[in-house]
């Protein structure tokens with residue numbers, strides 16, 4: 024009933040107008056956030072420039088850390104004293120952890136020497152120790168136990184947006200794709216030397232490219248030519264053999280680039296080797312938080328956490344309850360994903376998923 028005239032129709036009309044007005048203002052807000060990169064800059068200031076020297080960033084690309092507030096909330100469950108950031112990258116999470124937990128010291132790993140060099144300039148030396156290493160070797164750190172561990176898989180924007188690193192098909196550069204350019208072989212060498220089966224595994228399994236046969240055949244034919252030397256030429260080759268109608272939302276080269284990057288850096292093997300080591304290094308009651316960016320990573324984390332929590336790992340897991348052992352609890356029944364606001368501010372975070380696990384027992 025309308026409060027003024029008591030008529031039902033008047034009340035219904037006013038409700039409809041209210042709904043239209045809400046929709047209109049939402050739309051306006053969406054337009055504003057899309058048009059102005061200001062929110063991106065705000066995030067940048069908030070997480071990257073607090074207390075840091077602006078000059079350090081001149082020429083450096085900005086990595087905006089994802090789900091920072093959610094990560095901090097997760098670690099509040101058991102405030103850390105010894106914290107391991109296994110993917111220190113652009114230091115956004117590391118700095119936020121140091122700010123949120125003034126009593127914590129941080130051990131930071133990154134396999135990219137450039138990320139470690141930047142972190143050495145940005146993070147307070149007194150509370151931080153840095154290691155240029157693969158996280159699959161985290162058991163070799165001088166510190167053996169941690170009460171908080173964070174993994175933020177994938178690439179940082181600093182890597183993705185540097186043409187000379189060869190990760191992106193959006194700019195031209197040497198087809199390198201190594202997170203640690205001092206080790207292993209470049210993507211160009213990989214494409215020129217890998218067996219047919221290894222190429223198929225990269226494009227089909229790691230890239231989840233449906234039309235993988237076209238791509239693998241094209242790579243095979245292009246061996247020894249300059250088409251496999253530079254990012255833009257390689258992207259063009261991939262696009263030229265894929266039917267455009269399947270790729271309305273993404274660049275047709277996206278999946279192939281992802282698959283080859285995963286293969287060149289042995290990303291899934293590194294994760295598989297690091298997760299049990301991280302669990303062993305976690306003190307009872309400690310928290311492990313992991314951010315992933317694609318389904319292959321997320322599946323590994325989900326299955327690992329379910330295994331630790333004593334739950335069936337997959338639908339085919341036929342073990343009875345008595346056969347499964349629980350070592351802690353999953354703190355996220357569903358993965359935490361970025362809010363709409365965060366996605367507007369930083370579209371690269373749109374596929375991020377955060378999962379949290381707490382080891383059983385009480386802290387020593």
Ligand SMILES: C[S@@+](CC[C@H](N)C(=O)[O-])C[C@H]1O[C@@H](n2cnc3c(N)ncnc32)[C@H](O)[C@@H]1O
Nearest residue numbers: 088110112113114115116133134135157158175
């Ligand atoms: C998404 S970024 C991390 C961003 C960081 N959390 C921040 O707030 O700026 C991922 C980082 O992990 C690093 N990385 C990827 N695989 C690694 C591995 N196996 N061992 C160590 N570092 C790795 C990359 O070099 C990259 O710097």
